[in-house]
Amino acid sequence: MGKSDMALLSVQNVTMRFGGLVANDRVSFDVPEGALFAVIGPNGAGKTTLFNIISGFFPPSEGQVVFAGDTITGLPQHAVASRGLIRTYQLVQLFKDLTVRENVAVGCHRVTRGGIPAALFTPGWARKQEAEVERRSRELLDFVGLGAQADMAADKLPYGQQRLLEVARALAADPKLLLLDEPAAGLNTQETAALADVIQRVNARGVTVLLVEHDMSLVMKVAQRIAVIDFGKKIAEGTPAEIKAHPDVIAAYLGGTETADA
Numbered sequence: 001m002g003k004s005d006m007a008l009l010s011v012q013n014v015t016m017r018f019g020g021l022v023a024n025d026r027v028s029f030d031v032p033e034g035a036l037f038a039v040i041g042p043n044g045a046g047k048t049t050l051f052n053i054i055s056g057f058f059p060p061s062e063g064q065v066v067f068a069g070d071t072i073t074g075l076p077q078h079a080v081a082s083r084g085l086i087r088t089y090q091l092v093q094l095f096k097d098l099t100v101r102e103n104v105a106v107g108c109h110r111v112t113r114g115g116i117p118a119a120l121f122t123p124g125w126a127r128k129q130e131a132e133v134e135r136r137s138r139e140l141l142d143f144v145g146l147g148a149q150a151d152m153a154a155d156k157l158p159y160g161q162q163r164l165l166e167v168a169r170a171l172a173a174d175p176k177l178l179l180l181d182e183p184a185a186g187l188n189t190q191e192t193a194a195l196a197d198v199i200q201r202v203n204a205r206g207v208t209v210l211l212v213e214h215d216m217s218l219v220m221k222v223a224q225r226i227a228v229i230d231f232g233k234k235i236a237e238g239t240p241a242e243i244k245a246h247p248d249v250i251a252a253y254l255g256g257t258e259t260a261d262a
């Protein structure tokens, strides 16, 4: 099997229970190296829970997560991140008191034992690598189209640009796999188009992307392959064309299964 067909991420029978609630129910899918793969599903379907498990925020009740050939199930977040599996969050999480460029610089230090705050205060770290970090941060800001805003305070950026900044910061950690949790939430049409372009160019740089997203037009435009989850279960997987035509997917989005199964 060539490297290009290898699954970079393999989610195997992942189940997550919160008390009596089954948020993920034996979910399995493979994300091939180099792919732009999307997970979609209605509100509360279990998408963020799946991301939390994949990124090591908490271990699954059952099942395995395999990344680049290694089982990473239950490893803590910093250990997962240091292997090159980097995520962004559904709610924007920037350092508001830092500039746009400094936010990316923080990402340049791949999250290690002490996490990002420790990286900020490690003696000598900032000085030693300052020039290289600055060069790289500016390059990444240019890449996402925020070069002109580099010296602004991060919280002065319009919301759509904050989301792009999060992508730049995640890229600074040099991910093999980038997990994006609803990056287009709250964006207008123009901002969503800019984001779609950035996501496609990230993928073209060789970064495998796993995208959770509600914006169907964005998913259908950028994803090569899509898994659909509903009430914690994977109900379909296929190309955008296959997913669009899938009766269970149509039913899930129209609320058909909710009434049928209730």
Ligand SMILES: Nc1ncnc2c1ncn2[C@@H]1O[C@H](COP(=O)(O)OP(=O)(O)OP(=O)(O)O)[C@@H](O)[C@H]1O
Binding pocket: 018, 021, 023, 041, 042, 043, 044, 045, 046, 047, 048, 049, 050, 090
């Ligand atoms: N830490 C937790 N403790 C208890 N229940 C949780 C926890 N996290 C998620 N849940 C529940 O698990 C289910 C799935 O939630 P999750 O956030 O994964 O959905 P989602 O698909 O990301 O939804 P959305 O599209 O609204 O972001 C929901 O019923 C949610 O209330």
Ligand SMILES: [Mg+2]
Binding pocket: 047, 048, 049, 090
């Ligand atoms: Mg979510």
